[in-house]
Amino acid sequence: MIRNYFKIAWRNLKKKKLYAFINIIGLFAGISFALLIVAFIWQEIQVNTNLKHAKSQYILTSKWKDPNMGVDFVTLGPLAENLKQQYPHLIANYYRWDGITSIISNGEKKFREGIQLGDESLLTMYGFNLMHGNNDNAFSAPFSVVITKEKAIKYFGTTDVVGETVTIQNFEGDHQDFKITGVLAETLENTITQITKQADNGFFIAKNSATYFNRANFQDWERSMFLSFIELQPGINARQLEAPLSRLIKNHTSEVVQDNLQIIPIKLTDYYLNRNNASLKQMLFTLSFVGLFIMLMAIINFINIAISHSSSRLKEIGIRKVLGGKRKQLMFQFLIESVVLVSISTLLACFSYPIFSGWFAEIIGKKLIGLSEFPAYFLIVPLGCIILISALVGFYPAFVLSSFKSIDAIKGKLKIGSEGVYLRKFLLGFQYVTALVVLIVALLVTQQLDRFLGKTLGYDKEFVVTAAVPRDWTSEGVHKMMTIRNELSKVPSVESVSLSYEIPNGNNGFQLNVYKAGENPDQSYATQGLVSDENYLSTYQIPLLAGTFLESGDTNPDAVVINETALYAYGFENANDAIGQQLYVVNESNALTIEGVVSDFHFESMQQSIKPQLFFNVNSTLYYRYFSFKLKPGNLNESLAQIQQKWKVLMPNSSFEYHFMDDTLATLYETEFQFKKAAYTASLLALIIALLGIFGLVSLSINKRVKEVGIRKVLGASLSRISFLFLKEFLVILGLSVIIACPLAYALMNNWLSNYAYRISIGLLPFVIGILSIASITVLLIIFQTLKAASTNPIKSLRTE
Template sequence: MLRNYFTLAWRNLRKNKVFSFINIFGLSIGMAFVLVIGAYIWGELQVNAGVSDRVYIMQSKWKQPDMGLEFTSLAPLGKALKENYPNLITSYYRHDGLSTIISKGDKHFTEGIQNGTPSLLTMFGFKMLYGDAKTALSTPNSVVITENQAIKYFGRTDVVGQTLTINAFNGSKQDFAITGVLKNLPRNSVTNFGGSTNEIFMNEASFKFFGRDAALDAWNNPYMVNYIQLKPGVKPSDLDAAINQLARTNTTPDIQKNLKTYLVQVNDFYLQDNKGSARKMIYTLAFIAMFILLMAIINFINISIGNSVTRLKEIGVRKVMGSSRVQLIIQFLTESVLLSLFSFIIALLIYLVSRPFFSSVMGKDIPKITEFPLYFAVLPLLIVLLIGILAGMYPAFILSAQSSIDSLKGKLKTVKEKVVFRHSLIVVQFVTAIVVFIAALVINKQASFFFQSNLGYDKEQVITAKVPRDWSPEGVKHIETMRNEFAAMPQVADATVSFEIPNGQSGNASNNLYKASQDPSHGIMATSIIADEHYTGTYKIPLIAGQFFAAQGEGTDVTKLVINETAAKALGWQNPADALGQPVRVQNDPSPLTVGGVVKDFHFGSMHEKIQPILFYHVKRSPVFRYLSFKLRPGNMANNVATLQSKWSALFPNAPFEYVFLDDTIAKLYQQEMQIKKASQAATVIALLVVLLGVLSIATLSIARRVREVGIRKVLGASAMQVVWLFIKEFAILVLVANLIAWPVAWFSLNSWLTGYAYRINLDALPFLSVALILAALVAVVIAVKTIKTALDNPVKSLTP
């Protein structure tokens, strides 16, 4: 019997090829999009999933957000809690992050290094391929790497006992022994920190090698990443008193007054970090995917209902031949479920083919089918069954209830054809498509605004590269000599040495800047940039008062600093010239300073936030540096870069030339917006395709039912265009109603989204009117193409029985 149901269902699908194709294809596209977005969301939820729920990261809440970093905490805090409160803490892990040059033979790479306590290998569940997790990081000269790094340097993974040469910040080098190899790490919030990925790990004793040991146990250092693992049964609130006691005992009144430490479970940290950007992305994509699937289901139901009404005579014949109502119900539900199953199979194929494309769109690898748990196989089957039943309910339960005589006559005696219901479903589709389309235009416009706005400096033809570090006075002189060598090249317009570049990541936290005549409580928090006198020339940052340190060839007065307009105004100088020569102080800097210049405001970070106060130190006063930036002259860019690379190899034979164009650096600041932009564009295409498929199918059904009406109208003198307009008018009203509903929804949603940006576009009427016209035109074209043949046919054909 079951086989007979499937056989009949298959025959009906083949008999109605057009409707079957539209139904299957439309639903499969919606299902495929949901599969892709669902896979992305599942991948995001797996971040930190393997970490114990008793592991927490210690975060800082400052009285003013620009007083410090949120994701770091007091350097000795985790260690002190473990030593003083062993009844509360099982273990702790703290680390710093840095980058330097690592070499093996003739291989030289700039690598990110995470140096911290040995508990890294035992607290977070990372798997070792070689070495002992309990002892691998127990010695000062040990280093643990991932299998990717092992292959990169040695071409194999069994490399325990081999050595890597690591550069210190004073220009010295030392060999470190590899004591362990980790299995490649899944994305997590411990080693994928702050947008960078660390795959090389060292003992915290290496702080001394890098000259940073003084900060390791300094209570005035709030810039260390600390994790703690609580004892079973201990709650985060149980540590409040202990943390407050340690802060009162060891920190200054200023820190006690402005800092509150709190705990975030590592399992949930990824979704909460960066103001919950990952969670917002998940919600946004889930919302879009849900409505795309809803549109596809509406199409499926609409077409199934419309097509089923044409089968009334078939129902009557089956009843006359002895079919029971139960058999008819099973038959219709079987056909519907079979259609849904075919759609899912095609959706699965679309997912397999499109996964690499959507991975590039989202900027993250979307999991393969084989990476999902086995129990996930139940979910799509349930969805297939649910969609099939929803679409088959109307013909199964309503049409099967009609009497044999009414069915044979093709009439619905007790139930009118649900035109209003079907039109309501179409309006829901239109509303969804309109909202998604408008959102795509607005998001695209906001993203373009980021890249087209004046940033306050010239980013064109600027490349940056990390340099070998030697933070001694001799090292500063050497790097300045190298800078001059590069600047003398005909391909280079200017070059500068700095610790920071405009990438939104300040290497130094904000400093309290205040007038020398006032106390620190009247100061402002200003981001410091350490650079040489060529910084503004390379980046073309306008100077509006004074000098940017000394001119080239003159001595540098390191007692002077330069500030931006915002800093000058915040300190009370509305006229930038009034700031020149004024004595100022920076907290924790023992020497007084003088304002030597004021630069025009520029976007050092992203346009998400307002421009903050900035102060410039000269690199000779604070001898730390990371970057050489080059302003290249116009011309053949490939040749210019190649010549620069050749010069680099001559000047820095043991350092890689890993350059980045500043445009690409800036683009990373808006990675989330670019992901949303690409996802919304893909969703718009899919939404419009689903809507137009639905319009096509409903128009086809409508034409099939009104052939005689068309014939009569033509006999009475109606023109072909009047006939076409007859069908367009039906959908024109639906499009109008959909716009009236969609516009307020889109406006409130997008206006709320835009308020998250300090610098944003104005939400005007253009996107709304454009979408309305485009959608109306597309619907009109689809209907016109479908109806024109019927409108031009001889009316005799339509009226002939």
């Protein structure tokens, strides 16, 4: 009996190929998108859970009264070690690391790489495995290094490289051979070796080599710059650390730190999802809801199309009932057809996952795991999906179609109660609302991104290229780098070159508490310290409001430049009044003299307000990291080739690895770009599924009014008049949907934009574009179908009974 149900279901689907194709495509789109989202969410919530003793491991985060005083994910260097030493009954282990970059070479291969300089407990504490080498002694000897599998292949072409050496340059320009003592096996994503996408380190060095890099400040209680992780003893919870943490800070730090810093341990399994104001968790929730609504739209679409094509099954239903067929048998037949359709759609979604996962990975900026990497119990997900969706999409059509009276069914009369019509109109309205909301959201996100990357940055990013340089933080090193700068500026395609410690990528070098001369130090302001040469303004084309920009760096090492925000924070009335005035850094005795004031520019993301900034001359501070090149308009590839050629001559031991400021900003706004791509993808899917729903409802309406169309045509009604009869029905639904969708989209985007200190004003244009786009497509689709029905010979239409 079951076999017959499946045979009949398959024959009916083959007979109605277009109907089957539309339903399969709609469900396939919804299931595929939902599957990708499930895979992404599963992948994200697994981060850090596979680490050894992950449930008892924490990261020590810093909460400053003034957020400008420090970064939340780093803390005081000695803190974790002292917790372990003084409270061994609470702390089982600890690990700290400091991130640096340097030139690493092997023969002719020279690249700037990320280095993780930390405690020797890295491998044993987290259970990381080595492909080659010994976990117990990998970090025992100074000048030893553990590298990842990828770096081994990059430098040696193979993974079995234990005993080989790589040469690493320090900040003074010296070179030292480091012996490879281990090759790290591929690790799952975690926040120990991959705190951010940009800090995905490939070289791991123990702190017994820290002095070579001039980073022997693991014991500095006044500098918050280390990532610190701890592992609690069994049975201990984070609350029990409050008193020890407060005691350590009180005993070892200055009053400024004591009054402003609170250490908060966060469980590693929670930290990944909740960092950066829980932006990832919000994104996962958003994607979950989007996936759910897309899935609901696909289900609604199936129901509408199934009912709209019910007229072709009426005589079959009538004959079955006359021959003794029971209603539950008819319902089961229609449910089996749903099972077949859903099964095909689900299998297609699973088979196409490898293809779509690559495309989805571009949207989210991260490779998705393969289906084979899910736990075995995930096999029940497709089966459960088939059963649940089949029940949802099949029950209502089966209930409606099996309820027709035998005599009406045999006569081919399609009588659907007003309740059913209203339900399907409501469902279509739901599809309209979803499609409108996601399209309007996508347009507003685009506007905000355009503001991020447009003319409101405060500097000109066009034709600006940055490259990290070798570091020799001595007077001789700075003098040499300035000479190289001058030589590079002679390249014909280069307009200007600047040497600086920071570029506008959000990574500030240091924070200072600064106050105006004559004021109380308690009235100081947290200020970003920036280090550059005198060419920084001309390279980035930042307006100078008054004075000069670091031109007296050689003659007056205490000369500084401030930005507009600092100008008003320190209490000056205007830029000219500030020139020549003095400032003090808290706990510093020498006075700083203001020689210039520059216009505000966005150093960080527009999520943050522009902070007070203080520029120091690189000649007096001796710290630098980057060259910034302002290129002349023209052939960029040729310009870069000229710079690279000159670079090799001037710095043969350093590689020219450059980044356009456009790419740097894209990294800074990575989450926003992901949101934009996801919104447009959801818009496209929602629009396709909504149009399929319109197709189904128009078909139902036309089937019910075939005779009416024939009569109107006989009485002289024009094709446009007949089309309008159907159009007004759907335009009313669209109009009601607009009334609901627009306030909803406004509320959602107003909430999202509230995270940004600098944001667009929500105008009418995105709403108008969204409404007109969906209305135009709807009108074209309805006109196409109604004109086809209206062009049918009226005699044929009048013979419907």
